Amino acid sequence: MERVILIKYGELTTKKGNRNYFVIQLYKSILNKLAGFNVKIFKDLSRMYIEFDEKDLDDILNRVNKIFGIHEYLVAYKVKTDNEVIKENVLEIVKKEKFETFKVDTKRSYKEFPINSQDYSRQIGGLILKNIENIKVDVHNPELMVNIEIRKDYTYIYTNYYYGLGGYPNNTLGKGMLMLSGGIDSPVAAYLAIKRGVHIEALYFEAIPHTSINARNKVIELCKKLSVYTSSIKLHIVPFTEIQEAIYKTADEDYIITIMRRMMYRITERMAKRRKCLAIVNGESIGQVASQTLTSMKVINNVTNYPVIRPVACLDKLEIMEIARKIETYDISILPYEDCCTVFVPKHPVINPRLDLCEEMEIRFNYQELIDKALKNIKTITISEQDKSEFEDLL
Ligand code: ATP
Numbered sequence: 001m002e003r004v005i006l007i008k009y010g011e012l013t014t015k016k017g018n019r020n021y022f023v024i025q026l027y028k029s030i031l032n033k034l035a036g037f038n039v040k041i042f043k044d045l046s047r048m049y050i051e052f053d054e055k056d057l058d059d060i061l062n063r064v065n066k067i068f069g070i071h072e073y074l075v076a077y078k079v080k081t082d083n084e085v086i087k088e089n090v091l092e093i094v095k096k097e098k099f100e101t102f103k104v105d106t107k108r109s110y111k112e113f114p115i116n117s118q119d120y121s122r123q124i125g126g127l128i129l130k131n132i133e134n135i136k137v138d139v140h141n142p143e144l145m146v147n148i149e150i151r152k153d154y155t156y157i158y159t160n161y162y163y164g165l166g167g168y169p170n171n172t173l174g175k176g177m178l179m180l181s182g183g184i185d186s187p188v189a190a191y192l193a194i195k196r197g198v199h200i201e202a203l204y205f206e207a208i209p210h211t212s213i214n215a216r217n218k219v220i221e222l223c224k225k226l227s228v229y230t231s232s233i234k235l236h237i238v239p240f241t242e243i244q245e246a247i248y249k250t251a252d253e254d255y256i257i258t259i260m261r262r263m264m265y266r267i268t269e270r271m272a273k274r275r276k277c278l279a280i281v282n283g284e285s286i287g288q289v290a291s292q293t294l295t296s297m298k299v300i301n302n303v304t305n306y307p308v309i310r311p312v313a314c315l316d317k318l319e320i321m322e323i324a325r326k327i328e329t330y331d332i333s334i335l336p337y338e339d340c341c342t343v344f345v346p347k348h349p350v351i352n353p354r355l356d357l358c359e360e361m362e363i364r365f366n367y368q369e370l371i372d373k374a375l376k377n378i379k380t381i382t383i384s385e386q387d388k389s390e391f392e393d394l395l
Pocket residue numbers: 178179180181182183184185186203204205206281282283284288289339340341
């Protein structure tokens with residue numbers, strides 16, 4: 001008996017006018033993620049069907065469960081739409097299962113099939129009862145659901161299904177410039193933005209020699225983990241040392257972080273424009289540190305008019321950590337390499353910074369010139385799941 005993977009779209013179906021576009025994007029992302037497998041993929045407006053080699057099933061399902069835009073997926077037996085053939089196969093399938101109660105559910109989208117859904121469920125239920133001992137029907141809480149979907153040429157029979165990741169297919173809602181540090185929060189923010197169909201490019205500020213090449217490798221590894229959920233990720237590495245040293249020399253100590261973050265935002269906005277991103281995405285979480293009080297966020301945000309998406313803004317650290325573990329970024333994030341934010345940390349960072357004071361301190365050095373220079377010297381690499389981690393030639 002031939003089996004196929006059946007993919008059901010979830011939230012996509014609410015996008016009436018755009019549905020076809022979303023379906024095509026999902027199709028492309030499935031094609032992309034299953035490249036290398038011998039598969040054939042067919043789509044219609046409500047389903048996709050994947051024909052596969054039985055030996056690859058586990059590996060394929062392992063990929064399918066990491067693709068955004070899939071609401072449910074399942075492995076179905078595919079048989080000819082013919083009453084006798086369906087009956088024979090249903091029995092064979094059900095005999096393989098262990099259960100005491102069951103229910104049959106038929107969906108007949110091929111209306112020329114001569115028996116309606118309800119009657120057919122009843123007929124098949126009767127057939128199962130007649131052929132298997134010690135079982136009964138339970139319509140409310142059955143142990144085994146026998147699903148039969150009757151379509152024009154083929155009928156799909158399945159007993160089990162899995163929830164997909166939900167969300168929107170990759171790249172359906174524009175591009176965002178992600179501020180990616182080596183910490184726990186920003187990879188989780190990235191994952192949640194990708195889930196909403198936002199394609200991500202990442203920006204990492206590094207301050208060599210104050211930060212090490214290990215810190216950069218960590219960010220590269222994080223991109224690899226994130227690329228599992230999207231296609232490849234472009235990582236822009238910004239040389240931030242000069243700016244950071246200038247801030248350190250000129251700003252009042254308690255304002256160092258606030259000003260540093262304003263500089264980061266300025267650079268991120270410039271890169272977002274250059275790369276045609278519609279938003280900035282970062283891992284800020286309200287109240288987590290001094291620079292993430294609402295007052296701080298307002299003063300820092302003041303340097304840009306770009307929308308700033310903060311997917312983890314309202315999550316607790318424990319909630320963020322739980323997602324980080326699920327997407328396997330946690331173990332990388334906790335590696336103890338210094339980030340540029342931690343190297344220059346003042347003893348008492350200001351919790352309620354004043355905008356006028358920031359502006360006054362910033363003109364103590366020619367930050368525009370340093371920002372232009374940093375932007376000119378950005379190095380970009382494209383990272384995907386399979387890449388090796390050596391990018392040392394960038395040094
Ligand atoms: P942690 O999980 O330890 O809090 P973090 O990455 O969230 O790490 P924060 O100091 O809280 O670090 O920074 C807030 C946000 O600012 C980050 O989530 C990230 O989006 C951005 N950010 C911080 N440092 C950098 C950096 N070196 N490069 C790019 N973005 C950064």
